[in-house]
Amino acid sequence: MKVFICDCNGEIDIPQNLDFGDGVVVKTSSKLCSEEGKELIANSIKKNEKIVIAGCTPRIAEKFFAEFNPEYVNIREHVAYPGHADGKIRDLIKGAVEKVRISDETSTGGFEIKNKSALIIGGGVAGLETARQVASAGFKTYLIEKEPFLGGTIAKLDRLYPEGMPNSHTLYPLINEVVRDKNIEILVNSELKEISGEIGNYRATIRTRGKVIEDCDLCGKCKEVCPVTVDDDGIERKAIYYRATHPDSYGIDFENCTGCGKCAKVCDKIKLDETEIELDVGSIILATGMKEYDARMIKEYGYGKYKNVFTKLEFERKFANRLINPKKVVIVLCAGSRDENHLPYCSRVCCLLGLKEAKLIKDTDPEVDVYVTYIDLRSYGDFENLYTTVRETCGVNFIQGRPSEIVEKGDKLLIRTEDILLGKTIELDTDCVVLITGSVPDYELLEKLGIPSDGEFPVDYVNSSLSVDSNPRGIFVCGAAAFPKPVAESISEARDVAVTVINLLNKERVDMKTPVADINGDICSEVGCKICLDICPSGAIYSDGGIKVDPSMCMGCGVCTAACASGANQLIGYDDKGLLAQIENTVKEGDILAFLCKWSSYNAADKAGYEKLKYPENTKIIRIPCTGRVDAQIILKAFSCGVKGILIAGCPPDGCHYVSGNLRAKKRILATKELVEQLGIAPDSLRIEWIGTEESKKLVDILNEMDKGGNQ
Ligand code: FES
Numbered sequence: 001m002k003v004f005i006c007d008c009n010g011e012i013d014i015p016q017n018l019d020f021g022d023g024v025v026v027k028t029s030s031k032l033c034s035e036e037g038k039e040l041i042a043n044s045i046k047k048n049e050k051i052v053i054a055g056c057t058p059r060i061a062e063k064f065f066a067e068f069n070p071e072y073v074n075i076r077e078h079v080a081y082p083g084h085a086d087g088k089i090r091d092l093i094k095g096a097v098e099k100v101r102i103s104d105e106t107s108t109g110g111f112e113i114k115n116k117s118a119l120i121i122g123g124g125v126a127g128l129e130t131a132r133q134v135a136s137a138g139f140k141t142y143l144i145e146k147e148p149f150l151g152g153t154i155a156k157l158d159r160l161y162p163e164g165m166p167n168s169h170t171l172y173p174l175i176n177e178v179v180r181d182k183n184i185e186i187l188v189n190s191e192l193k194e195i196s197g198e199i200g201n202y203r204a205t206i207r208t209r210g211k212v213i214e215d216c217d218l219c220g221k222c223k224e225v226c227p228v229t230v231d232d233d234g235i236e237r238k239a240i241y242y243r244a245t246h247p248d249s250y251g252i253d254f255e256n257c258t259g260c261g262k263c264a265k266v267c268d269k270i271k272l273d274e275t276e277i278e279l280d281v282g283s284i285i286l287a288t289g290m291k292e293y294d295a296r297m298i299k300e301y302g303y304g305k306y307k308n309v310f311t312k313l314e315f316e317r318k319f320a321n322r323l324i325n326p327k328k329v330v331i332v333l334c335a336g337s338r339d340e341n342h343l344p345y346c347s348r349v350c351c352l353l354g355l356k357e358a359k360l361i362k363d364t365d366p367e368v369d370v371y372v373t374y375i376d377l378r379s380y381g382d383f384e385n386l387y388t389t390v391r392e393t394c395g396v397n398f399i400q401g402r403p404s405e406i407v408e409k410g411d412k413l414l415i416r417t418e419d420i421l422l423g424k425t426i427e428l429d430t431d432c433v434v435l436i437t438g439s440v441p442d443y444e445l446l447e448k449l450g451i452p453s454d455g456e457f458p459v460d461y462v463n464s465s466l467s468v469d470s471n472p473r474g475i476f477v478c479g480a481a482a483f484p485k486p487v488a489e490s491i492s493e494a495r496d497v498a499v500t501v502i503n504l505l506n507k508e509r510v511d512m513k514t515p516v517a518d519i520n521g522d523i524c525s526e527v528g529c530k531i532c533l534d535i536c537p538s539g540a541i542y543s544d545g546g547i548k549v550d551p552s553m554c555m556g557c558g559v560c561t562a563a564c565a566s567g568a569n570q571l572i573g574y575d576d577k578g579l580l581a582q583i584e585n586t587v588k589e590g591d592i593l594a595f596l597c598k599w600s601s602y603n604a605a606d607k608a609g610y611e612k613l614k615y616p617e618n619t620k621i622i623r624i625p626c627t628g629r630v631d632a633q634i635i636l637k638a639f640s641c642g643v644k645g646i647l648i649a650g651c652p653p654d655g656c657h658y659v660s661g662n663l664r665a666k667k668r669i670l671a672t673k674e675l676v677e678q679l680g681i682a683p684d685s686l687r688i689e690w691i692g693t694e695e696s697k698k699l700v701d702i703l704n705e706m707d708k709g710g711n712q
Contacts, residue, residue, distance in 0.1 A: 001023060001024045001025070001049060001050040001051070001052065001097065001100060001101065002024075002025050002026075002027060002044045002049050002050075002051055002052070003018075003020060003024060003025070003026045003027070003052045003053075003054065003093060003097060004027050004028075004029060004032055004037075004040065004041060004051065004052070004053050004054070004055075004070075005018070005026060005027070005028045005029070005054045005055065005075075005093070006028070006029045006030065006031065006032035006033075006037070006053070006054065006055030006056070007028065007029075007030050007055075008030075008031075008055055008056050008076050008080075009030055009031060010030065011076060011080055012055070012075055012076055012079070012080040012089075013080070013086050014028055014075075014086070014089065015086045015087070015089055015090055018090060018093070020093065020094055020097045021097070024097055027040065032053065032055055032064075033061070033063075033064040038064060038065070041053070041065060041068055041070070042068070045068050050100050050101070051068055051069075051070035051071070051100075052070060052071045052072075052073060052093065052096045052097055052100055053065060053070045053071070053072055053073070054072075054073035054074075054075050054089070054092070054093050054096070055073075055074075055075065055076060056074070056076040056077065057072075057074045057076065057077045057078075057606045058072035058074060058598075058623065059598075059602075059603065059606065067511075069514060069573075071096045071099060071100045072096075072623070073092050073093050073096045074092075074606075074621070074623070075088075075089045075092060075093070076609070077605065077606040077609035077610070078092075078605060078606075078609060078621050079092070080609075081609030081610060081612060082608065082609050082612065082613065082614065082615060082617075083612070083614075084617040085617060088617060088620075091585075091586050091587075091588065091620065092586060092620065094585045094586065095581075095582040095583070095584075095585045095586030095587075095620075095622075096582065097585070098581040098582060098584070098585040099578040099579065099581050099582035099585075100578070101581070102577050102578055102581045103572075103573070103575055103577065103578035103581075104518075104570070104572060104575060104578075109511070109512040109514075109551065110509050110510060110511045110512050111198055111199045111200050111201070111472065111509065111510050111512065111552060112200055112201065112508065112509050113199070113200035113201075113282050113504065113505060113507050113508060113509060113510065114200055114201045114280075114282065115200065115201055115202070115280045115281050115282040116139055116140065116282060116505050117139055117140035117141065117142065117279075117280070117281045117282055117505070118130075118131075118134045118139060118140075118141050118142070118281055118282065118283045118284070118285060118501050118505065119141075119142045119144065119192075119202070119204050119279055119281040119283070119284045119285070120134070120141060120142065120143045120144070120284075120285045120287055121144055121192055121284070121285065121286050121287060121288055121445065122144075122145065122152065122286065122287035122288035122289060122479070122481065123143055123144070123145030123147070123149075123150040123151065123152060123186070123188070124150075124151065124152020124153060124154065124155075124287065124288070124289045124479065124480075124490075125152065125154060125170065125171065125174065125479065125487055125490050125491055125494070126287040126289065126478050126479025126480065126481070126490040126491065126493065126494045127143060127145070127152070127285070127287035127288075127479070127494075128143070128150065128174045128175060128178050128494075129174065129490075129491045129494035129495060129498070130285050130287055130478060130494040130495075130497055130498045130501070131143045131178055131181075131184050132174065132177050132178050132181065132184075133494070133495055133498030133499070133502070134498050134501050134502060134505075135178075135181045135183035135184045136181070136183075137498075137502040137505075137506075138183065139183065139501075139502065139505050140183055140185070141181075141183055141184045141185070142184075142185050142187065142206075142279050142281065143178065143184055143185070143186050143187070144187045144188075144190040144191070144192065144206055145186070145187070145188045145189075145190065146189070146190065146191045147188065147189070147251075147253075148188050148189050148210075148243075148251025148252055148253060148254075149188065149243040149245045149246060149247070149251055150175050150178070150186065150188065150245050150246045151167075151171055151175065151243070151245035151246075152289050153289055153313070154167045154170075154171060154487060155167065155171060155243060155245050156232075156233055156313060156317060157313070157316060157317075158316050158317070158319075158320035158360070159316075159356065159360055160487050170487060170491075171245065172245075175245055175246045178246075179246055186246070186247075187206060187208055188212060188247065188251065189208055189209045189210055189211070189212075189251070189252065189254060190206050190207065190208040190209075191206070191207050192204055192205070192206060192445065192448060192449075193205040193206065193207045193276065194448065195284065195448065195449065198473075198474075198550070198552040199282070199283070199472050199473055199474030199475075199504075199510065199552050200282045200283075200474060200504075200509075200510070201280070201282065202280070202281050202282070202283075202284060202474070203278055203279070203280055204278070204279045204280075204281060204284065205276060205277075205278050206276065206277050206278070206279060207274065207275075207276050208274070208275050208276070208277065209252070209254045209272075209273075209274045210252045210254065210270070210271050210272050210273065210274075211271055211275070212247045212249060212251075213247075213249040213250055213251070213267070213269050213270055213271075214249075214269055215269060216247075216248070216249030216250055216269060218242060218248075218249070218250065219267075220242075220250075221266045221267060222240045222250055222263035222266060222267050222270060223238045223240055223241065223242075223250065223263075224266075225262040225263060225265070225266050226238040226239050226240045226262065226263055227258075227260060227262065228256055228257065228258055228260075230253060230256045232253075233311070233313040233314050233317055234310065234311075234313065234314030234315065234316075234317040234318040234323070235317050235318070235321060235323075239252065239253045239256045239257045239258070240252050240253070240257070240263050240270075241253065250270075252270075252272070257272075259272060282474060282504065282505050283474040283475070283476070283501045283504055283505060284449065284474065284475045284476070285475075285476045285477075285478060285497055285501060286442075286445060286446075286449060286451070286475070286476070286477045286478070286481050287477075287478050287479045287481055287494065288442045288445060288481045289479060289480040289481055289490075290347075290439035290440065290441065290457075290480040290481065290484050291439060291440050291441075291442065292311055292312075292313065292437050292439060292440075293336050293337075293342065293343055293437040293438045293439060293440050294437075295309075295311050295335065295336070295435045295437050297336065297342060298335055298336045298342060298435070298437075300404065300405050300406065301332070301335060301403070301405075301406045301433070301435055302406045302407065302408065302413075303435060305408075306406070306408045306413060308324075308326075308408075308413055308431060308432040308433065309406060309413065309432070309433045309435065310432060310433070310434050310435065311434075311435055311437060312353055312354070312357055312434055312435070312436050312437075315329075315357065315432070315434040316357060316360065319360070319361065319364070324432065326368060326430075326431035326432045327367070327368060327369065327431055328368065328369040328370075328371075328429075328430045328431050328432075329361055329368060329369070329370050329371070329430060329431065329432055329433075329434060330370075330371045330372075330373065330413075330415055330428055330430045330432075330433050330434070331354045331357055331358055331370065331371070331372045331373070331433075331434045331436060332373050332403055332415075332433060332434065332435050332436060333350060333351055333354045333372060333373060333374040333375070333377070333436045334346075334350065334351075334374065334375045334402065334436070334438075335435040335436055335437045335438075336435075336437050336438060337350060337437070337438035338375065342438075343438040343440070345438070345456060345457075346378070346438070347438035347439045347484045348378070348483065348484050348485070349439075349484045349485060349486060350436045350437070350438055350439075350484075351374065351377050351378045351379060351436075352378075352379060352383055352386065352486070353436055354372055354374075354434075354436040355372075355379065355383075355386050355387060355390050356386075357434055357436070358370050358372055358390050358394065358396045359386070359389070359390050359394055359396075362390075362394035362395070362396065363394075366394075366395075369397075370394075370396045370397065371396070371397045371398075371399060371428060371430070372390075372396055372397070372398050372399070373398075373399045373400075373401060373402070373403055373415075373417050374398065374399075374400060375400070375401075375402055377398070399417060399419050399421075399426070399428075400419065400420040400421055401417045401418035401419050401420050402417065402418065403415050403416060403417035404416050404417065404418070404425075406433055409429070411431075412429045412430065412431065413429065413430050413431070413432065413433055414427055414428070414429050415427065415428045415429075415430065415433065438484075439480070439484045441453060441456070441457045441458065441481060442481065446458055449475055450473075450475070450539045450542075450550070450553060451475065451477065451539065452537065452538065452539040457481075457482060457483045457484075458477055458482060459482065459483055461477065461538075462477055462482045462483075472504070472510045472512075472513075472552065473552050473553055474501075474504055474552075476497045476500065476501065478490070478493045478494050478496075478497040479493055479494055512551055512552070513555075513556065514556060514572065514573055515556040515558070515571050515572050515573035515574055515625065516549065516551045516554040516556055516571070516572055517532075517540070517541075517549045517554050517556070517558070517560050517561055517569055517570065517571050517572070518549060518569075518570055518571075518572050519532075519541075519546075519547055519548060519549055519568055519569050519570075520567075520568045520569075520570070521546045521547075521548075521568075522568075523566050523567065523568035524546060524547050524566065524568035524569070525546055526566070527565070527566040527568065529565065529566070530543070530547060531560075531563050531564065531565075532547065532560035532563055532564055532569050533547060535559055535560060535563055535664065536554075536559070536560050537555070537557065537559065537658045537659040537660060537661065538553050538554065538555045538658070539553060540553035540554040540555070541560060549569075555657075555658060556571065556573075556625050557625055557626040557628050557629065557657070557658035557661045558571040558574050558624070558625050558626060558628060558629030558661075559626065559628035559629065559658060559661045559664055561574070561575070561576075561629060561631075562628060562629050562630060562631035562664075562665075562668065563631075563664075571625070571629060574624065574625060574629055576633060576634075579622075579634055580633070580634070580637050582622060583622070583634065583637050583638050583641060584637070584641055586620050586622070587620050587638060587641050587642070587643050588618070588642070589641075589642035590618060590642065590643075590644050591618045591619070591620050591642070591643045591644070592616060592618055592619045592620070592643065592644060592645040592646070592647065592703060592706050592707060593619075593620050593622065593638045593643045593645070593646050593647070594619055594620070594621045594622070594646075594647040594648075594649065594703065595622050595624050595627070595629075595630050595634075595646070595647070595648045595649070596621055596622070596623060596624065596647075596649050596650075596691075597624060597625070597626055597627050597649065597650035597651055597657075597662075598623050598624065598625055599626070599650075599651055599657045599693075600649070600650055600651040600652075600655070600690075600691060600692050600693055601649035601650060601651075601689075601691035601692075601695075601699060602621070602623050603693040604649075604691050604692065604693055604694070604695050604696045604698070604699045605621055605696070605699060607693070607694070607696035608696040608697075608699060608700050611696055613696055613697065613700045614700070614704075615699075615700045615703040615704055615707075616703055616704065616707040618707070619703050619707075626650065626651075626656065626657060626658050626661035626662070626665075627648050627649070627650030627651075627656075627661060627662050627665035627666075627688065628656070628658060628660075628661025628662065628664050628665045629661075630648050630665060630668070630669070631668065632668070632671075632672045632675060635669075635672050635676070635686060636672075636675075636676075636679075639676065639679070639681055644685060644706075644709075645685045645686075645687070645706040645707070646685065646686050646687070647687050647688075647689065647702060647703065647706060648665060648669055648686075648687070648688045648689075649688070649689045649690070649691040649699065649702075650662045650665065650688075650690065650691070651690065651692070652690040652692060653690060655692070662690070665688060666688050669686065669688040670688075672686065673686055685706070687702070687706065689702055
C-alpha cells in the first residue's frame with residue numbers, strides 16, 4: 001500500500017517519521033495534483049498497489065484522482081485550516097490505512113456501449129422528437145407505439161394545449177420528418193414485453209400485433225364488416241379505423257378487437273397475428289406521455305352515470321365534431337386532484353387545460369354560458385394572459401370552490417358547490433359538465449424498466465438521473481411520462497434527453513461510479529429477509545433466484561447495507577469491516593466522532609475550515625455517502641472505542657441525495673439511542689442533525705456543544 005501525503009504548497013505541516021506499519025510506504029509531495037504527482041500515483045496503480053491520498057478535501061481531490069479510486073484523507077480543511085495539532089493527521093491517515101488494508105478491493109468497473117442504437121417507447125410528440133434528434137446524429141432508432149397510429153393523445157385533440165393552436169401545425173411536420181428518416185424504424189401496435197441487460201447492451205423484447213396494413217387503399221370495407229364499436233374518448237368508431245397521422249392505412253385497435261377475423265376475410269392485406277422481435281439497443285427512452293385519472297373514481301360527480309358529464313378529451317372531441325351543442329357548460333378544475341382520496345398531487349397543467357376548453361367554447365360560440373369552478377387557479381408564467389383573456393375578453397365566469405355533488409335533473413345537471421368568495425353553497429344548473437381530472441403515469445412500464453415511482457410520477461428518478469454521481473443506466477424518461485407538461489416543454493425536454501443519449505452512444509465505454517453495493521448470496525439465502533429489496537431508493541436490488549444488485553442502477557448510498565442484519569450486503573468502499581477498522585484506528589478516548597454526509601455536512605466542515613472557525617480538536621470526521629449508511633454496529637463500535645459523542649449529520653429532510661436515506665437514518669438512530677441507553681451511555685451523546693453545505697456555523701456550534709457535554 002502507498003500513502004501519498006501532499007502539503008498543498010506548504011499549507012499543511014506534515015508530521016515527521018510517519019509510520020503506518022508493515023507494507024505501507026509513505027510518499028510526500030508539495031503538489032500531488034501536478035502532472036508528476038498524478039504520474040506517481042498512476043505508477044502505483046499499475047503495480048496493483050492500494051492507495052491512500054492525504055491532502056486537500058476529496059471534493060477537490062476527486063477532480064484529479066477519481067480514476068484511481070483512492071481512499072482520501074482531508075488533512076487541509078479538517079486539520080490545518082481549523083488550526084488543529086498535526087497529531088490528528090497521524091490518526092486520520094492511520095484510520096484510512098487500516099480501512100483500506102482490510103476492505104475488499106474496490107473496482108471502478110465499467111460498461112461497454114456495444115449497441116449504438118436507441119429504443120424509444122411512445123409515438124407522441126416527446127417520442128417523435130427524441131427519435132428525430134437521436135436518428136439525425138446517425139444512430140439507429142426504434143420507435144415503438146402501442147396504438148396503431150403515431151401522434152399520441154394530441155392526435156385526438158382539436159387544439160393544442162394551452163393556447164389552442166391546431167395540433168396539425170406541430171404534429172404533421174414532426175411525423176413526416178420521422179417517417180422520412182432512414183435511421184428510424186417505426187413499430188406501431190407494439191409494446192415492450194421485457195428488457196434484460198445493462199447500459200449500452202440492452203435486449204428488448206417487443207410484442208407486435210397485426211403489422212401495418214401494407215398498400216391499404218382506404219376502401220373502408222374492413223370497417224364496414226367490423227362488428228365492434230368503440231367509444232374513443234367521445235367519438236364512436238370501429239375497432240378497425242383510420243386516423244390522419246401515420247401510417248396512412250387502416251389500423252386495428254387490439255385493446256378492443258375480438259379477433260373475429262371478419263376484416264381479414266374482406267381484405268387479404270390485413271394480418272391479425274402476433275409476433276415477437278428482439279432489439280439490441282444501448283439506451284431506452286420512455287416517452288409514453290400521461291394518462292387521465294379515471295373520472296369514474298370520483299363517485300359524487302356522476303361520470304359514467306350521467307351522459308352529459310364528460311372528461312376534457314371527450315368534451316373537446318364531441319364539441320369539435322358538433323356532436324353536442326350545449327348552451328351552458330360548467331368546467332370543474334381539480335376534479336380528484338389535491339385530494340387524499342384520489343390524487344394527492346397537483347398535475348400542474350390541468351388549470352390551463354380548463355382555460356383552453358373555456359376559450360375554445362367561447363371562440364366557437366360566444367353565446368354559450370361558461371363557468372369554471374376552481375380551488376386555486378394556477379396560470380403560471382406567461383399564461384396569466386390566457387387567464388385574463390378567458391375571464392375578461394371571453395366573459396367566462398369563475399367560482400372559487402370545490403363542487404360537492406353533481407346530480408341529474410331532467411335533461412339538466414345540477415352542481416352543488418361552495419362559493420368561497422360569497423361564503424355560501426350555491427347550485428348551478430347546466431347542460432353539461434367537463435371534469436378536468438389530473439394525470440397518472442404508466443405504472444406498468446415504469447416497473448418493467450425498473451424506474452421507482454412510489455405511486456406517483458417518477459420525478460425523483462428524473463431528478464437523480466440529472467446528478468453526475470448517479471450510476472449510468474442509459475434509461476431515461478421524457479415529456480409528460482416524467483410529469484405532466486405542455487407540448488412545448490415536452491419537445492424541449494425530448495431534445496435534452498436526445499443530447500444525453502447521443503453523448504452516451506458516441507462513447508465506447510462508461511465508467512461505473514463507485515461505491516456500489518454487493519450481496520453475498522450464500523449468507524443472504526440463509527436469512528432471506530429481503531429487506532433491502534424494498535428500501536433501495538433506486539430500484540437496484542432485485543430477486544432472481546437470489547437477491548442481487550444491478551451495479552448499473554446502484555447509486556451507492558449504503559442504505560441497504562445499513563439495513564442488512566446478516567452482513568450479506570456490503571457497500572464496497574464503505575463495508576462493515578473497513579468502517580469498523582477505520583473507527584478503531586482513528587478515534588481516541590474522549591473524541592467526538594462525526595459521520596458527515598459528503599453531499600452536505602462534510603462540505604460544511606470544509607467551509608468551517610476556510611472560515612477558520614474553532615471547533616474541538618478531538619473531533620474526527622469520517623466522510624460517508626449518506627447518513628443512511630450509518631447503522632447500530634458502527635455506533636456501538638465507536639462508543640466501545642471510548643468516544644464521548646457521535647454526530648451523524650446529513651442533508652435536510654427533503655434534500656437527501658438518495659431520496660430518503662436521511663429519514664431512514666433518523667429512525668434508525670432514534671432506535672439505537674434506546675440501545676445505547678441500555679448500555680449505560682447517555683443517549684444525548686448520540687445525535688443526528690440536518691446540516692447543509694452552507695451551515696458551517698451550525699456544525700461548529702453543535703460540535704462545541706457536544707464537547708462540553710451539552711444536550712440536544
Ligand atoms: Fe445526505 Fe442522504 S445524501 S443524508
